[in-house]
Amino acid sequence: MSDHYETLGLSRDASQEEIRRAYRKLARKYHPDVNPGEEAADRFKQISHAFQVLSDPDKRRNYDSTGNENGNAGFGGFGQGSGGFGFADIFETFMGAAGGQRGPASRTRRGQDAQIRAQISLKDAVFGAETTLQVDTAVTCEACNGSCCEPGTSPETCSTCHGQGMIQRPVRSVLGTIMTTEACPGCQGMGTTLPSPCHECHGQGRVRARKPLTIKVPAGVDTGTRIHLAGRGEAGPGGGPHGDLYVEIVVAPDATFAREGDNLSTTVTVPMAAAALGTTVTLDTLDGPQTVTLAEGTQPGHVEVLKGLGVGRLRGVGRGDLRVNVLVATPTDLTSEQRELMERLAELRGEEVVHGAKHQKSMFARIRENLKNL
Ligand SMILES: [Zn+2]
Ligand SMILES: [Zn+2]
Numbered sequence: 001m002s003d004h005y006e007t008l009g010l011s012r013d014a015s016q017e018e019i020r021r022a023y024r025k026l027a028r029k030y031h032p033d034v035n036p037g038e039e040a041a042d043r044f045k046q047i048s049h050a051f052q053v054l055s056d057p058d059k060r061r062n063y064d065s066t067g068n069e070n071g072n073a074g075f076g077g078f079g080q081g082s083g084g085f086g087f088a089d090i091f092e093t094f095m096g097a098a099g100g101q102r103g104p105a106s107r108t109r110r111g112q113d114a115q116i117r118a119q120i121s122l123k124d125a126v127f128g129a130e131t132t133l134q135v136d137t138a139v140t141c142e143a144c145n146g147s148c149c150e151p152g153t154s155p156e157t158c159s160t161c162h163g164q165g166m167i168q169r170p171v172r173s174v175l176g177t178i179m180t181t182e183a184c185p186g187c188q189g190m191g192t193t194l195p196s197p198c199h200e201c202h203g204q205g206r207v208r209a210r211k212p213l214t215i216k217v218p219a220g221v222d223t224g225t226r227i228h229l230a231g232r233g234e235a236g237p238g239g240g241p242h243g244d245l246y247v248e249i250v251v252a253p254d255a256t257f258a259r260e261g262d263n264l265s266t267t268v269t270v271p272m273a274a275a276a277l278g279t280t281v282t283l284d285t286l287d288g289p290q291t292v293t294l295a296e297g298t299q300p301g302h303v304e305v306l307k308g309l310g311v312g313r314l315r316g317v318g319r320g321d322l323r324v325n326v327l328v329a330t331p332t333d334l335t336s337e338q339r340e341l342m343e344r345l346a347e348l349r350g351e352e353v354v355h356g357a358k359h360q361k362s363m364f365a366r367i368r369e370n371l372k373n374l
Contacts, residue, residue: 004050004063012064016055022175023051027170044170052176059176068344104191105183107155107205111138111234111243115226118247120217122254123286126264126311126319128219132212133247136232139209143200146239148163150196158193159185189268205238209299215247219312225249257286262320263310269327285309285322292324302327 003010008022021251029035030044053059062068118133140146148303149155161184168179183189197203215227233243257264268281278296282289285306292304303323310320334342 001340002046005051007046007050008027008054010054014054016057019051023047023055027051031170032167047187048170050176052178056176056363069217104161104163104187105189106238107192108146108188108238108240109236110241111206111236111245114233115246117219117250118215119250119252120221121252122257122259124217125221125249125251125259126219126286128221128312129217130214131217132214134210135166135206135213135245136210137245138206139211140235140239141198141201141205144198144205146235147203148198148201148203148205148238149194150198153194155190155192156195157189158184158191160184161191162192165189165191205240206235213245217249218314220262220312220314221249221251223249223251225314228271256284257322259311262313263309263323264320265323265325267325267327268292268304269329270298271329272331275299275326275328283324290322294326298326298328300326 005014008014008019008026009021010018014022026047027044030040031049032041032044035044041070053063114135116133116135118131120129120131123129124131141148144150147154158165161167165184165187166181166189167184168181170177171180184191187193194203198205201207213232215229217227221227226248229245229247231242232245235242251259257266259265264286266283266285269284270279270281275298276296277295278294278298280291280293282291287309290309292306294302294304303325306322306324308319309322312319319335331338347349
């Protein structure tokens with residue numbers, strides 16, 4: 001093994017700064033990226049190795065005194081001729097390698113999963129529906145059928161990395177200068193380059209497109225429900241398989257019906273006289289017209305339950321209920337004739353204002369009776 005000082009062209013009392021400067025100058029000259037060929041590669045290895053030793057004060061002291069570099073190396077036993085188990089290997093074992101990747105990456109990959117929103121009506125959520133959405137996605141390029149190449153051409157082995165997809169590069173670290181493996185910049189780690197990339201997809205094998213997608217929305221979905229469609233996401237690069245598509249449901253608010261789980265609710269407002277006398281109302285429900293009979297003396301706040309006219313159950317069978325909340329309209333803008341009639345009615349009925357709940361009324365009435373009897 002040659003002398004490390006000679007390798008870097010330095011005297012034995014060179015400063016750390018001189019060592020670094022000498023290394024940078026030589027590394028730029030012999031780096032495999034700028035100087036291909038085996039001779040330069042060997043030289044580069046020697047330079048890097050010399051720098052690893054001399055830039056580390058402990059290793060340098062040890063080397064100066066013994067001519068041996070394994071004494072305090074920490075990761076003893078590295079170096080040229082030590083059975084191919086180099087510093088980069090140790091470093092990669094230690095640091096988890098350069099992204100954990102070895103060898104060329106495939107140009108063909110699975111497409112990404114995608115998520116879109118679909119707004120549907122309450123009626124579609126109640127009964128389920130088929131709906132067609134316009135989806136912005138990636139589709140396999142038709143011009144090259146995903147091959148990424150112009151017709152009649154094919155990928156070529158990358159000249160920078162010779163198809164490895166990886167290059168080695170020296171980097172400075174706390175462990176000294178080490179060789180690190182990284183994706184080849186010439187081919188982005190693919191190991192191959194495209195002599196004539198497809199003009200349609202620019203060598204991606206896929207293009208952006210807007211396409212219609214018809215989905216089946218099951219009954220019972222609600223805002224936030226996600227429908228998973230396997231293989232309906234983006235086409236992968238290089239003719240790769242499609243990712244998955246997730247459709248997130250948004251149920252549009254309805255002017256007439258509100259939803260509470262599997263139940264629907266609505267309101268119906270009846271005139272005071274109709275509430276008192278009892279009446280029949282026809283409601284325009286999601287299932288069509290439904291006749292509801294309100295009994296004599298229906299009070300405001302009464303809830304009429306229409307069984308099975310709610311939302312279809314997403315998991316399970318049957319449907320929830322439709323709850324009809326009854327409101328009673330108090331007449332306003334009375335004519336003098338109507339006012340007289342109302343007064344007459346109140347008089348006939350002996351109507352009085354009650355403060356508090358009904359049981360309190362009876363309690364006060366009882367107290368009054370008791371007082372009278374005294
Ligand atoms: Zn193409
Ligand atoms: Zn390459």
